Amino acid sequence: MRTFVVVVDTGQFQEAAADLSITQQAVSKRIAGLEKNLAVRLFTRTARGARLTIDGQAFLPHARELLRVAERAVASVLPGSRPLRVDVIASRSAASGLMRGFHRAHPEIELDVVMLFDVETAVAAIRSGAIDASFRAVAVPGRPLPEDIESVWVLDETLQLLTGPAHALAGARSVTVAQLAGHRIWMPGIVPGTEWAAYYDDLVAEFDLTIEATGPNFGSDALLDTIADTPALATFMGEQTRLVWPADHGLRRIPVTDPMPVYPHSLLWHRDNPHPGLAALRAHLAAAAAGHDAAGTWVPGWAIRR
Amino acid sequence: MRTFVVVVDTGQFQEAAADLSITQQAVSKRIAGLEKNLAVRLFTRTARGARLTIDGQAFLPHARELLRVAERAVASVLPGSRPLRVDVIASRSAASGLMRGFHRAHPEIELDVVMLFDVETAVAAIRSGAIDASFRAVAVPGRPLPEDIESVWVLDETLQLLTGPAHALAGARSVTVAQLAGHRIWMPGIVPGTEWAAYYDDLVAEFDLTIEATGPNFGSDALLDTIADTPALATFMGEQTRLVWPADHGLRRIPVTDPMPVYPHSLLWHRDNPHPGLAALRAHLAAAAAGHDAAGTWVPGWAIRR
DNA sequence: CTTAGTGCACAACCTGCAGTTGTTTATCTT
DNA sequence: AAGATAAACAACTGCAGGTTGTGCACTAAG
The missing domain is CATH 3.40.190.290 (D-Maltodextrin-Binding Protein; domain 2)
Structure with missing residues (x-):
């Protein structure tokens, strides 16, 4: 999910890979795996990056929400604040x-x-x-x-x-x-x-x-x-x-x-x-x-x- | 997360393992991994099962929420309804x-x-x-x-x-x-x-x-x-x-x-x-x-x- | 107190997947 | 046509995540 959101925000697999400190191929595999699990295409691959499909657009707010919830979950047991x-x-x-x-x-x-x-x-x-x-x-x-x-x-x-x-x-x-x-x-x-x-x-x-x-x-x-x-x-x-x-x-x-x-x-x-x-x-x-x-x-x- | 919630609902690792169709040891490892990542104990292990710690109690509603959000995310691209x-x-x-x-x-x-x-x-x-x-x-x-x-x-x-x-x-x-x-x-x-x-x-x-x-x-x-x-x-x-x-x-x-x-x-x-x-x-x-x-x-x- | 039963943890092992490097393909730019 | 860019494919590898086997702590029953 995090990889998906980063790709959306950067607009391309390569930059997302740099952001996540992994290779472009790993990003490609992650997205492919997600798409396979969901049985839908999330991005249309172009020669200048990746654009969201309609399904991807619909999926995106849910993905962001998931990351927010995950963050709150971690925060709920984080010592400190x-x-x-x-x-x-x-x-x-x-x-x-x-x-x-x-x-x-x-x-x-x-x-x-x-x-x-x-x-x-x-x-x-x-x-x-x-x-x-x-x-x-x-x-x-x-x-x-x-x-x-x-x-x-x-x-x-x-x-x-x-x-x-x-x-x-x-x-x-x-x-x-x-x-x-x-x-x-x-x-x-x-x-x-x-x-x-x-x-x-x-x-x-x-x-x-x-x-x-x-x-x-x-x-x-x-x-x-x-x-x-x-x-x-x-x-x-x-x-x-x-x-x-x-x-x-x-x-x-x-x-x-x-x-x-x-x-x-x-x-x-x-x-x-x-x-x-x-x-x-x-x-x-x-x-x-x-x-x-x-x-x-x-x-x-x-x-x-x- | 799903394993965590199932353990809470069943009250013990063994039943959770049966529910998830994996071995008790796998459940133990998953919970141990989660606890290690969060750096807190989620369960107190007793001779009759597992009880939530205070941290576990605080974590639980967030875990349930995460699963709900994940379900909605999948539903957002599910063909059909x-x-x-x-x-x-x-x-x-x-x-x-x-x-x-x-x-x-x-x-x-x-x-x-x-x-x-x-x-x-x-x-x-x-x-x-x-x-x-x-x-x-x-x-x-x-x-x-x-x-x-x-x-x-x-x-x-x-x-x-x-x-x-x-x-x-x-x-x-x-x-x-x-x-x-x-x-x-x-x-x-x-x-x-x-x-x-x-x-x-x-x-x-x-x-x-x-x-x-x-x-x-x-x-x-x-x-x-x-x-x-x-x-x-x-x-x-x-x-x-x-x-x-x-x-x-x-x-x-x-x-x-x-x-x-x-x-x-x-x-x-x-x-x-x-x-x-x-x-x-x-x-x-x-x-x-x-x-x-x-x-x-x-x-x-x-x-x-x- | 003994004994059987229950439930989780540890150790060793095994498999497959998630990552890597290397290369190819496709498209846009000049 | 050549070069640049971006993603996909292929082959390889280490380790994450599962398995079996076993031990230990605690409970319940007699």
């Missing part, structure tokens, strides 16, 4: 939504989003420089963050009940946590040892709920299908979560109150990280963060919001 | 703007834009199936299009004078064609034998203008710079042309009247072309085409508008 790398707790979490919003606001800042196992891993990755920031629930003051890690509360993700149309609570305008006792709540894909697991463990212990975290995660489509079809099952879902909402499934979102369970997201980063994108992200989040009203909400005992 | 391929007369012409508008309205229709030499070439390409449509000025009824080529008038591109701030006509709100006599008008990049050349030849002959079509085209930036800096030079530019307008160059667009020179664009296509994108394009253009008022405009004698 690589894209801003942010860890989120789950692809469906509010943090992902925040990152999408940030990308819309700053499309010029290259972004890579990863998902690490838990806070400890994330903190270690931040300290090693492997990632630049992480959205997490910050742990208790008793086991404080290392001194070189800074954090700021970003938002509370309100959890709502999601049920099918035949569920016993489907008609409710809102439900209290106490009303959930006895109902089966299904949360597939919760990995033991992660903060999500700890979060739901604490919720279960405090309010005597029945949460089934078993089973692999087959994706949100399968989850929604099952919830829609199974009257006895419900699940929790973030209020801000935007899914591909299946039509005609009759799914219901029901607010939970007394108290309202929320998942507190904070942004963590290294005190000395000089990445310009990080400053932009913090500014964006500070601007986007709404007022903070913790009254009537529930978070696990180990979680703090600051 | 390839993207809609449209010829425009110049990248700065109104036809390019129309294609951008069409792409915005129908982003799902894959597009490739090419630029052919002249009408004859375009007609031949349409008849051979190499392109699906062409924006051109249609020639006289005396030398009619072949019967299997259909055409429809799309729009008139109004030509305006573009001058620098020190040009003699820079202060005019509008100029007549007669006033242009004696002024040097510079149109670099006009290739002899093309319709643009014929168009300006006719304009020169009919109104006794001085148009210099000499010199290679160094791009619109260089053109604008020269126009801005040279009091004695002006150029023609389509009214709809949107350029990267250099700040503080003081460039002036001046309407030309008595008559107003316009370049008539028609769409040409093959009667029997079944490409679904072509129907969409024709519908889009029909909807976008405004009323047609030819009064007071000038086109060459050989051009027709229908």
Whole structure:
């Protein structure tokens, strides 16, 4: 591909060969191979160089795009000035939504989003420089963050009940946590040892709920299908979560109150990280963060919001 | 890259090898080579397969994107159901703007834009199936299009004078064609034998203008710079042309009247072309085409508008 | 703790392709 | 017609990229 583009830019095989520090014959072979693979002629050879055929003209922008993408791919793992790398707790979490919003606001800042196992891993990755920031629930003051890690509360993700149309609570305008006792709540894909697991463990212990975290995660489509079809099952879902909402499934979102369970997201980063994108992200989040009203909400005992 | 993505999707080298119909050792070598080139570890090898490292996670979306782009590149020259391929007369012409508008309205229709030499070439390409449509000025009824080529008038591109701030006509709100006599008008990049050349030849002959079509085209930036800096030079530019307008160059667009020179664009296509994108394009253009008022405009004698 | 099983890496080998040099052909220029 | 330029063809060669064979680390089961 690179040879093809160089030939286009130079207009002839010989100069392209000089540019690439190979022989003209090698260029000839490369182009011939490409043409053979694609089964089309890309150039018309003249006595004064090579001109693109119509197929070649159509192919050219795709070739350039491929080289751009390849360059970005390499840059994504290049130590030094690589894209801003942010860890989120789950692809469906509010943090992902925040990152999408940030990308819309700053499309010029290259972004890579990863998902690490838990806070400890994330903190270690931040300290090693492997990632630049992480959205997490910050742990208790008793086991404080290392001194070189800074954090700021970003938002509370309100959890709502999601049920099918035949569920016993489907008609409710809102439900209290106490009303959930006895109902089966299904949360597939919760990995033991992660903060999500700890979060739901604490919720279960405090309010005597029945949460089934078993089973692999087959994706949100399968989850929604099952919830829609199974009257006895419900699940929790973030209020801000935007899914591909299946039509005609009759799914219901029901607010939970007394108290309202929320998942507190904070942004963590290294005190000395000089990445310009990080400053932009913090500014964006500070601007986007709404007022903070913790009254009537529930978070696990180990979680703090600051 | 493909091997990398397959390993990610299968979770282990052995299955990836089976998927790719090669040996596990070959997969191991490929990944090792990729890791060596990138100078990062992409997987952590465990006794139950391979897991992505943080770098691997960041790299993955770029790798998938690369494969998508590669697929589109191949599709762009694949005979059969390839993207809609449209010829425009110049990248700065109104036809390019129309294609951008069409792409915005129908982003799902894959597009490739090419630029052919002249009408004859375009007609031949349409008849051979190499392109699906062409924006051109249609020639006289005396030398009619072949019967299997259909055409429809799309729009008139109004030509305006573009001058620098020190040009003699820079202060005019509008100029007549007669006033242009004696002024040097510079149109670099006009290739002899093309319709643009014929168009300006006719304009020169009919109104006794001085148009210099000499010199290679160094791009619109260089053109604008020269126009801005040279009091004695002006150029023609389509009214709809949107350029990267250099700040503080003081460039002036001046309407030309008595008559107003316009370049008539028609769409040409093959009667029997079944490409679904072509129907969409024709519908889009029909909807976008405004009323047609030819009064007071000038086109060459050989051009027709229908 | 042992033992079997799983999964990746290393070593040695082999094949073919991507590059080289040398030469020919075709076209444009003078 | 001669010379210059640009690409293709032909023959050769080294190494990239595959193979087989094997070893080692870790996991799971008894």
